[in-house]
Amino acid sequence: MRRILWFRRDLRVLDNPLLSLEGEVLPIFIFDIDILSNLRENDRRVTLIYNALIKLKASLEQQGLNLALFYGKPLDVFQWLLSQGNYDEVCASGDYDPYALERDRNVSHLLPFTYLHDTYIFRPDEILKSDGTPYQVFTPFYNRAKSLFNAEHMRQFFPSDQKLISFDYAPLHILQATRHSVSVLKLEAIGFTPQILTEAQLSSPEEKLSAFAEKIENYSKNRDYMALEGTSGLSSDLRLGTLSIRTLLRWLLKQKKHGIDTEPFFRQLIFRDFYAMLLYHFPYLSQQNFRYPFKGVPNEAFFHAFCTAQTGVPVVDAGIQELLQSGEMHNRVRMICASFFTKNLLLPWQWGETFFADHLNDYDAASNILSWQWSAGTGVDPQPYFRIFNPYTQTAKFDAHAVYIYKWLPQLTDITPKILHNEDLLAQLSINTYPHPIVNHKVSSHHALTYFKSIQN
Ligand SMILES: Cc1cc2nc3c(=O)[nH]c(=O)nc-3n(C[C@H](O)[C@H](O)[C@H](O)COP(=O)(O)OP(=O)(O)OC[C@H]3O[C@@H](n4cnc5c(N)ncnc54)[C@H](O)[C@@H]3O)c2cc1C
CATH class of the missing domain: 1.25.40.80 (Serine Threonine Protein Phosphatase 5, Tetratricopeptide repeat)
Known part of the structure; x- marks a missing residue:
C-alpha cells in the first residue's frame, strides 16, 4: 500500500492517527493558494503555521520520514503527484468546514480518500x-x-517507525508555482513576511x-x-x-x-x-441566519470605526487593539465586541465575522461563525435578540481596575476606572487622543430593540 499522508489541522507527530498506518508513505503539507491569496503578507498565522511545520518536519525526520511541502492548489498538487508515481490512497484527518469538505471531495475524485477522525x-x-x-x-x-x-x-495512536517506510523522495521541497525545487522553504518565497511572535505564542502546547x-x-x-x-x-x-x-x-x-x-x-x-x-x-449557516430575518444595516463609517479601534467605547477599542496587535482577544471581550457590532451598531454579523476571520490566530470557521450568530441572536441557540451586552457594566464587573483597558489603550491611563465604566461621565470628557463614543449605549440599544421587533412582526 502506497499512501499520501496529508497533514492539515494535525501538525504534530505525537498522538497523530495518520502515523498509525502501515506501509510506504509520503507525508505532505500544502500551502493552499486558494486560502493564502486572501491573506495579508504580514499575516501572523502563516508564521505560526510555518513554525509548526519546521517542528513537524524535524520530528518526522526522526522517524525516517520526509515531509514534502507544496505551494499551490491542492488539486494541482495531487495531479502533479499522480503524474510522478502511483499511490493507492490519500489519508487525512477530518476537516469539516464547507471549504474543506468541497476541497477534499474534489481530491477524492483523483484518489481514494480516507478520513481519520482527529480534530x-x-x-x-x-x-x-x-x-x-x-x-x-x-x-x-x-x-x-x-x-x-x-x-x-x-x-492514543502511537506513531510506529517500524511500520512506516518513507519514499525516497526528491525534491524535498517543491514550490508548485514555479516548479523550482529549493533546499529550504522560506516564507518570503511564497509572498509572506515572517512575523515576530510573543513569548506565549512561541511556547509549546x-x-x-x-x-x-x-x-x-x-x-x-x-x-x-x-x-x-x-x-x-x-x-x-x-x-x-x-x-x-x-x-x-x-x-x-x-x-x-x-x-x-x-x-x-x-x-x-x-x-x-x-x-x-x-x-x-447546516453549512448554509456560514452566510445565512438560522432564525430571524435580521440583515443588519450596512454603515461603512461605523464599520471603519470598529475595525480601527475608534468607536470611543473603551473595552471595544481595547479588544480591537488586542486583536490587531496580537491576533488574540479574550473570550468575554469577543462577546462584548460582537454584541456592540450587531446590536449597538446594527451592522451585519457577516461583516464582523469576516473581520475576525482576517485577524484571529485561532480562527476556526465553525467557532467564529456560530459565535457571531449567537451574538447577533440569529443562530440556533436560543440567545434572544433582545439580550444586549452593556459594555460599561461589563467592564465594571470584569475589568474593575481597568487593567485590560489601560494595557491596550495607554492613552486612557489618566482616566479613572470610575469614569471609564460610566457612559455619562465618559461622554462629558474631551480627550485629545481618543474619540467621543460614536453611539450612546442606552439610545442605540433602544433603537436596536425597536428595529428587531419591527422586523419580527
Ligand atoms: C465572536 C466570537 C468569535 C470567536 N471565534 C473563535 C474562533 O475563531 N476560534 C476559536 O477557537 N474560538 C473562537 N471563539 C471562542 C473563544 O473566544 C475562544 O475559543 C477562546 O477565547 C480561546 O481562548 P482559550 O484557548 O484560552 O480558551 P479556554 O477558555 O482555555 O477554552 C479551552 C478551549 O475550548 C474551546 N472554547 C472555549 N470557549 C469556546 C467557545 N465559546 N466556543 C467554542 N470553543 C470554545 C477553545 O478551543 C479553547 O481553546 C469565539 C468567541 C466569540 C464570542
Missing part, C-alpha cells in the same frame, strides 16, 4: 438526537456528549499546559476576567493540531484525579465540538 472529541455525526437529527440547543448536546464520552475518545495546571482550579471563577489570563491559551494549538484533543483530555483526566473540578473546562471543549457539528450539518 474534535466526537465526529460531527456522532452525537445526534434520538430521531437521528442534529441537536440545535447546546445543553442537551452537552448532556448527551457527557453520557457518550468514554475512554475511546482519549485513545506542553509549556502552556503546565502553566495552565496552576490555573485550572480557578478556571470557572477567573475565565471571564479580561486581565487575569485565567484561561488555557490553547485555541491556536487546537486549531493547528499542534496539540491533540486526546492528549488534552488525558491531561484533564489527570487533573480530575487530583481532585480538580474539570467540568467547566470540558464544557468549553464541547462547545467547540457543538459548533463544528452545527456547521457540518
Whole structure:
C-alpha cells in the first residue's frame, strides 16, 4: 500500500492517527493558494503555521520520514503527484468546514480518500438526537456528549517507525508555482513576511499546559476576567493540531484525579465540538441566519470605526487593539465586541465575522461563525435578540481596575476606572487622543430593540 499522508489541522507527530498506518508513505503539507491569496503578507498565522511545520518536519525526520511541502492548489498538487508515481490512497484527518469538505471531495475524485477522525472529541455525526437529527440547543448536546464520552475518545495512536517506510523522495521541497525545487522553504518565497511572535505564542502546547495546571482550579471563577489570563491559551494549538484533543483530555483526566473540578473546562471543549457539528450539518449557516430575518444595516463609517479601534467605547477599542496587535482577544471581550457590532451598531454579523476571520490566530470557521450568530441572536441557540451586552457594566464587573483597558489603550491611563465604566461621565470628557463614543449605549440599544421587533412582526 502506497499512501499520501496529508497533514492539515494535525501538525504534530505525537498522538497523530495518520502515523498509525502501515506501509510506504509520503507525508505532505500544502500551502493552499486558494486560502493564502486572501491573506495579508504580514499575516501572523502563516508564521505560526510555518513554525509548526519546521517542528513537524524535524520530528518526522526522526522517524525516517520526509515531509514534502507544496505551494499551490491542492488539486494541482495531487495531479502533479499522480503524474510522478502511483499511490493507492490519500489519508487525512477530518476537516469539516464547507471549504474543506468541497476541497477534499474534489481530491477524492483523483484518489481514494480516507478520513481519520482527529480534530474534535466526537465526529460531527456522532452525537445526534434520538430521531437521528442534529441537536440545535447546546445543553442537551452537552448532556448527551457527557453520557457518550468514554475512554475511546482519549485513545492514543502511537506513531510506529517500524511500520512506516518513507519514499525516497526528491525534491524535498517543491514550490508548485514555479516548479523550482529549493533546499529550504522560506516564507518570503511564497509572498509572506515572517512575523515576530510573543513569548506565549512561541511556547509549546506542553509549556502552556503546565502553566495552565496552576490555573485550572480557578478556571470557572477567573475565565471571564479580561486581565487575569485565567484561561488555557490553547485555541491556536487546537486549531493547528499542534496539540491533540486526546492528549488534552488525558491531561484533564489527570487533573480530575487530583481532585480538580474539570467540568467547566470540558464544557468549553464541547462547545467547540457543538459548533463544528452545527456547521457540518447546516453549512448554509456560514452566510445565512438560522432564525430571524435580521440583515443588519450596512454603515461603512461605523464599520471603519470598529475595525480601527475608534468607536470611543473603551473595552471595544481595547479588544480591537488586542486583536490587531496580537491576533488574540479574550473570550468575554469577543462577546462584548460582537454584541456592540450587531446590536449597538446594527451592522451585519457577516461583516464582523469576516473581520475576525482576517485577524484571529485561532480562527476556526465553525467557532467564529456560530459565535457571531449567537451574538447577533440569529443562530440556533436560543440567545434572544433582545439580550444586549452593556459594555460599561461589563467592564465594571470584569475589568474593575481597568487593567485590560489601560494595557491596550495607554492613552486612557489618566482616566479613572470610575469614569471609564460610566457612559455619562465618559461622554462629558474631551480627550485629545481618543474619540467621543460614536453611539450612546442606552439610545442605540433602544433603537436596536425597536428595529428587531419591527422586523419580527
Ligand atoms: C465572536 C466570537 C468569535 C470567536 N471565534 C473563535 C474562533 O475563531 N476560534 C476559536 O477557537 N474560538 C473562537 N471563539 C471562542 C473563544 O473566544 C475562544 O475559543 C477562546 O477565547 C480561546 O481562548 P482559550 O484557548 O484560552 O480558551 P479556554 O477558555 O482555555 O477554552 C479551552 C478551549 O475550548 C474551546 N472554547 C472555549 N470557549 C469556546 C467557545 N465559546 N466556543 C467554542 N470553543 C470554545 C477553545 O478551543 C479553547 O481553546 C469565539 C468567541 C466569540 C464570542
